[in-house]
Amino acid sequence: MKKFLLFAVITFSLTACVDKDPQDPGVEYASQMYHSLPYDPYSQIDPNSYNADGLNMRLPVPGTVSRQQNGEDLSIEMSLNYPFAKDSLEYAAKVLKNPLSMSDTSVMSQGKDLYIKYCQHCHGEAGDGQGPVAKKYGGVANLKSVADKTEGHIYHVITMGKGRMWAHGSQILPKDRWKIVTYVNTLRGYTPPAN
Numbered sequence: 001m002k003k004f005l006l007f008a009v010i011t012f013s014l015t016a017c018v019d020k021d022p023q024d025p026g027v028e029y030a031s032q033m034y035h036s037l038p039y040d041p042y043s044q045i046d047p048n049s050y051n052a053d054g055l056n057m058r059l060p061v062p063g064t065v066s067r068q069q070n071g072e073d074l075s076i077e078m079s080l081n082y083p084f085a086k087d088s089l090e091y092a093a094k095v096l097k098n099p100l101s102m103s104d105t106s107v108m109s110q111g112k113d114l115y116i117k118y119c120q121h122c123h124g125e126a127g128d129g130q131g132p133v134a135k136k137y138g139g140v141a142n143l144k145s146v147a148d149k150t151e152g153h154i155y156h157v158i159t160m161g162k163g164r165m166w167a168h169g170s171q172i173l174p175k176d177r178w179k180i181v182t183y184v185n186t187l188r189g190y191t192p193p194a195n
């Protein structure tokens with residue numbers, strides 16, 4: 001019996017080495033370690049018997065707006081390329097500089113539109129923290145409380161969130177965040193230093 005086992009092991013190891021096709025994984029022991037039993041969205045070994053189209057990952061609903069524009073993946077620009085961690089607010093506040101100017105009227109009016117869409121329901125039209133959602137939210141910051149903070153501070157808070165405020169980095173493009181920052185200057189009573 002021992003001899004037979006030894007023979008089997010040697011033959012097996014030798015034959016394993018002479019495998020010709022480098023793409024062939026050979027015998028898969030415990031194949032469940034390679035292919036999970038539950039359906040995996042990014043793996044498609046067999047047709048999925050539950051979904052009518054046989055796919056694991058469902059197709060986006062018709063009319064879904066692509067995150068790619070002119071070949072640029074906006075989702076990457078929005079979230080992954082932001083270089084500061086949430087808790088590096090102090091550092092980000094110093095380093096980030098607003099490329100836009102309050103004297104640009106088109107920036108200001110677009111910034112206001114974006115503020116109405118993304119911020120006003122909580123922070124209120126005047127930025128006093130009295131938006132309709134604020135009552136349900138148990139209090140929202142009055143933007144006057146950050147009158148002395150840099151524009152980078154506001155940009156970081158919009159991107160990563162702060163305390164009970166959620167991050168908006170995955171929803172608002174960087175250039176639109178700066179427009180909001182520029183408009184919010186008027187609400188918080190901040191005048192950028194002249195360069």
Ligand code: HEC
Binds near residue numbers: 146158
């Ligand atoms: C769902 C409600 C909500 C929305 C939407 C919201 N905020 Fe806030 N925001 C808060 C709350 C709550 C705080 C207080 C956070 C804390 O310190 O816990 C806050 C705090 C802030 C602060 C003060 C940060 C600091 O350093 O104290 C700024 C600036 C700010 N928000 C700007 C914005 C801007 C700009 C938008 C729109 C892009 C926005 N917020 C959207 C709820 C909201």
